[in-house]
Amino acid sequence: MKTFYSFFFFISGFIYTFGQEAQIVLEKKKLQAKRLSSSIKLDGKLDEEVWKTAPIANHFFGFEPDNGKIEPDTLKTEVKILYDDHALYIAATLYDSHPDKILKEITERDNFGTADFFGVFINGFNDGQQEYSFFVSAANGQADCVRTSQQGEDFSWDAIWLSEVKITEQGWQVEMKIPYAAIRFSKSEKQVWGINFFREVRRLRYKYTWNKVDNRIGAFTQQAGLLEGIENIETPTRLFLIPYASYYLNSLPHEKGQGTLKGGMDLKYGLTDAFTLDAVLIPDFGQTKFDNKILNLGPFEQVFNENRPFFTEGTDLFNKAGLFYSRRIGAAPSTYPDLGPNEEVQEYPSSVKLLNALKVSGRTKGGLGVGILNAVTEKTNVTVTNSLTNQSRSVTVEPMANYNVTVLDQRFNQNSSVAFVNTNVTRNGEFRDANVSALAFDLNTKKNTFNANGAIKYSYVNEWGNQDAKKGFVSELYLAETSGNIRYSFGGNYISKAFDNNDLGLNFQTNYYSFNGNVSYRTLKPTQKLNSFRMNLNTYGQFNNDSNNLQEQSLNFNMSLTNKKNHAAGYSITARIFDVYDYYDPRVEGRYTIYPKYYNTSGWISTNYNNKFAFDINPWYGFAEQKGWWFSGVNISPRYRFNDRVMLVYSFNYGVDRNELGWIDRTATDIIYARRDKQTIENGLEGKYSINSRMNFKINFRHYWSFAENKSTYRLLENGKVEDFVYTTNKNSNLNLWNFDLSYSWWFAPGSQMSVLYRNNAADFNRSIDKNFSNNVKAIVNHEVLNHAFSISVRYFIDYNQAKHVVIKS
Known part of the structure; x- marks a missing residue:
């Protein structure tokens, strides 16, 4: 009872601070937007007369690594904003004393690559909660995201907006047009928006913001400046139609291909300036990325990322409370x-x-x-x-x-x-x-x-x-x-x-209570040898509600750093210092398996991606307090950027487990376990050839081979331990997966895309294990269910207002 009251008073005191702490005075820069009375040409040149008279946002602050330090004159940034009833127009002049050193790798959308970039963060309600972010690289690549204070950045969100870039003798220039349909704001006659501008000089890994962002505070979105001057805008109807047509041709070996033609439409409608309706009238998700499946021997299903655009774009609100x-x-x-x-x-x-x-x-x-x-x-x-x-x-x-x-x-x-x-x-x-x-x-x-x-x-x-x-x-x-x-x-x-x-x-897990804690240390300013350093100590314990048995526990220490050459490295050690009672692995309610203490250590190195050649490496090793049970592996991923258009990334993953104890079957009377050896080899290759920022070829290949060989069998006892048991059914596992994608994407107009995809894939699971790697590769490549698929899809973005004007003129 004494412990309960101590905890109660501690929580009360903690919550009391929410009402008593004085409000911090954050510096809020202000920028006046100027109304545009005539049209401008979006070409990145900034030579229209109206740009010369617009107010300037300048004097940027360092964000990383020198937080709060004023930008040098050699890298100064100037930004101007115009507006009309349809959109914001943003001009940025990014000075650079070495324009020949500006990095400008060409990439697909939402991939910054190795390039300088400029960004604008807009909060139409100025409530410090949600920002719409738009980025343009020095190669005119686009990226956009929604940022919230609780969930960070969500780059799955995509908007329709325009940009152009021009490299000059003084650096580079950006011109952007962001339609009001891409952001949310109130209907007030006089708008006051939260706004900030962002710049990264990629070769130096220096980042700057217009309004100072203090990294001692974890709230990026609350440290924006103010955009004023937008008044009496009459926004047009926000109605967008996106019809599509797709053709799919699938075939198996020795079979004639079968073609399928599909058509449908997506719809976006602005119910108000703040609310939007998105609808998929006839869905088509045939060209989504393949799932990286694995040999799953555990009691829970494998979880995959969402690849369907409708369910990834702008869904941050639906992810509240983790129910969806x-x-x-x-x-x-x-x-x-x-x-x-x-x-x-x-x-x-x-x-x-x-x-x-x-x-x-x-x-x-x-x-x-x-x-x-x-x-x-x-x-x-x-x-x-x-x-x-x-x-x-x-x-x-x-x-x-x-x-x-x-x-x-x-x-x-x-x-x-x-x-x-x-x-x-x-x-x-x-x-x-x-x-x-x-x-x-x-x-x-x-x-x-x-x-x-x-x-x-x-x-x-x-x-x-x-x-x-x-x-x-x-x-x-x-x-x-x-x-x-x-x-x-x-x-x-x-x-x-x-x-x-x-x-x-x-x-997946229920019927438990848990506790966790974390203490961390980080540098807020660069040191003589390091740009950043951080270390964490984490602890976690999970207990069964009925028995109060410890069913999961971990103690972890990890650290990471970035040196002056922008190479990064880290180290981690994890220990389970108690035996645990696993109530899920037996697959029978009320039964549990006792698993022993274990220890695991790992490290990683990631070299500077600015270099043409870079690599990532992550080795690990661990063991359990049981004779002969150990596990180790390594992930290696070298990458080479041939030029601004061509890049290849290879990945190799190898893992081995020896004498692991695990569930394999259940009979009418017994739960069967085995000591098994596991091995996994995974090879992957990703590559791209970018003609320009709107037209890209991509290759994505993955071969996965994993087997689990049972050495000795046991049955699970009521006390959670196992004893020797004769079980002759073959429950070995051998899984081969093959996926190969070759794609071409062309954004031929704002919001309009043609994509072509060739894919072949196969999956083969059996109980016979062949430990020869090359034999497994040959078997899956020549497999009778190796599927070949070709598809082409065209999506066209129709703005109701533009279409209406075309109809009226005709």
């Missing part, structure tokens, strides 16, 4: 047929077809963010056939289903927020339905020196028409000191046994 995993939409069916004697499924689908999807998102002037995402998937049947009678029947494995996410996120005090999130999956008929809600908060003091965040979550799952629904909850609280050289954080959570958000979210 978009790959659930259109994933494999949620059920599998009950099979009778001699019955088998002819072909079980790996995914369900998405019929349509839409999302509405935006934020009011008062800081209330509203997000609604809805998607519908089609009914999916499989054919079950009796091998003796040859009779077949159709079984529904996934009915028509509706997926919905609703978010209300209230921001206040510039750097704090409280959000309500609800996810809902409703399946037609007597199938599984799920409803999950969360109340999450992220609170910061005025000085951004302390943070408190957490959530309460509740799930309600109806299991296929059962009368008794499954109900579960989560509570979590984390506290942190977020400024200065030394920082710390600690917190914990509680997850009930019945909590389940996996219909539209991702959560």
Whole structure:
């Protein structure tokens, strides 16, 4: 009880600081935007008369590595802004006493490569919470992202805007046009926006900002300047249509290819200046990046990144509270047929077809963010056939289903927020339905020196028409000191046994409570030998709710540094100093496996990417406190930039585990484990040839081979230990994966793209292990299911206002 009261008073004192700390006075530079009365040509030359009379933003501050130091005259930056009823126009003059040394690698969108770049950060509500960032490289490459104080940068967001660049004898110049459709702001007659400008001189790795950003404070978005002068703008209708047409040709060896023609349209509509509707009327995700699958021997499914543009662009609001995993939409069916004697499924689908999807998102002037995402998937049947009678029947494995996410996120005090999130999956008929809600908060003091965040979550799952629904909850609280050289954080959570958000979210472990802590040190200014240095000490402990047994524990120390030549290196050591009780690996409720203490150490080196040749290397070694159980490996990735257009990156990953204990099977009476040897070899190659910033060729290759060979078998005892057991079924694993993509992309107009893709891929899993690497490569390349696919897709961006003017003129 004494411990409880001590903790209570400590938390009370911590929260008290949120109301008592005096507000910090941050320097706010101001820039006046000038209204544009005539048209200008976007060419990077800045020779129009109106640019000569526009107010100037200058005197930039160092951000990294010399934080707060004024820019030298040899690298000074000047920025001007014009506006009309349609867009902002930004001109930047970036002086450089050595223009011949300006780095300007040509890359695809959202990839800075090895190039100087200039950026502008715009916050239309000036609330210190969310910025829209637009970057232009010295090769006229574009990148854009949404930055929030809680979630950082999200480069999956893409907007339609224009830029041009010109290299001069004094340095280089940028001219940008950012339509109002690309940002969000209120309807006030007089606008006051948060704004900052950013520049990186790549060869020096020096970064500058117009308004000073103090790195002693972790809040980048609250340290912007002010943009004034935008008045009485009459924004046009924000309606954009993006029709597409695609052709796919697929073939297997010794089979004639089958062609498919698809067509559809995406729609974007500005409901107000702050809210936007995005809709996919007929989805087409055929050219998304392939998934890097692995040999997964654990109890949980492998998690993949989202590659579908609709579910990556502008979805930061929907990720509040961690309830939303978009790959659930259109994933494999949620059920599998009950099979009778001699019955088998002819072909079980790996995914369900998405019929349509839409999302509405935006934020009011008062800081209330509203997000609604809805998607519908089609009914999916499989054919079950009796091998003796040859009779077949159709079984529904996934009915028509509706997926919905609703978010209300209230921001206040510039750097704090409280959000309500609800996810809902409703399946037609007597199938599984799920409803999950969360109340999450992220609170910061005025000085951004302390943070408190957490959530309460509740799930309600109806299991296929059962009368008794499954109900579960989560509570979590984390506290942190977020400024200065030394920082710390600690917190914990509680997850009930019945909590389940996996219909539209991702959560594998339940029925536990945990605690974690962190102490870190970092340099805020460069030293005589280093540009940066940081070290961290982390600890984590997880306990089973029913037994209070320790089911996970780790103690980690890591450090990283960057030297004056901008080479980076790091080191990490992790220890599990207690035996743990794993309640998930046995795959049977209430059972557990006791795993021993283990120790792991690793290091990494990453040389300066400015050099034509650079490399990354990451070796590791570890062992468990059990005779003969050890593991090691290395990741190596050299890269070579032939010139500003051509670059290749090779990656090699090798890993080996010896005498690892792991689950392999379950019989009617026993849970079977084995001591096994594992080995993984992975080779990858990424390359690009850029004709210009709008036209790129890319190659992406991956071969993955992994096997697990069982040496001796055991059965799991009730006390969590194992004993020798004779088990003769072959449960060895050998997985070969092959993926090869060759693509061409051409952005032939703003927002309009033609893409051509050739892909071949194959997967082969079997129980027979051939330990000869070359034999495995030959087997997968000549595999009977090596699929060849060719596709071409054209998407055209139509602005309603421009189309309307064309129609009127005609």
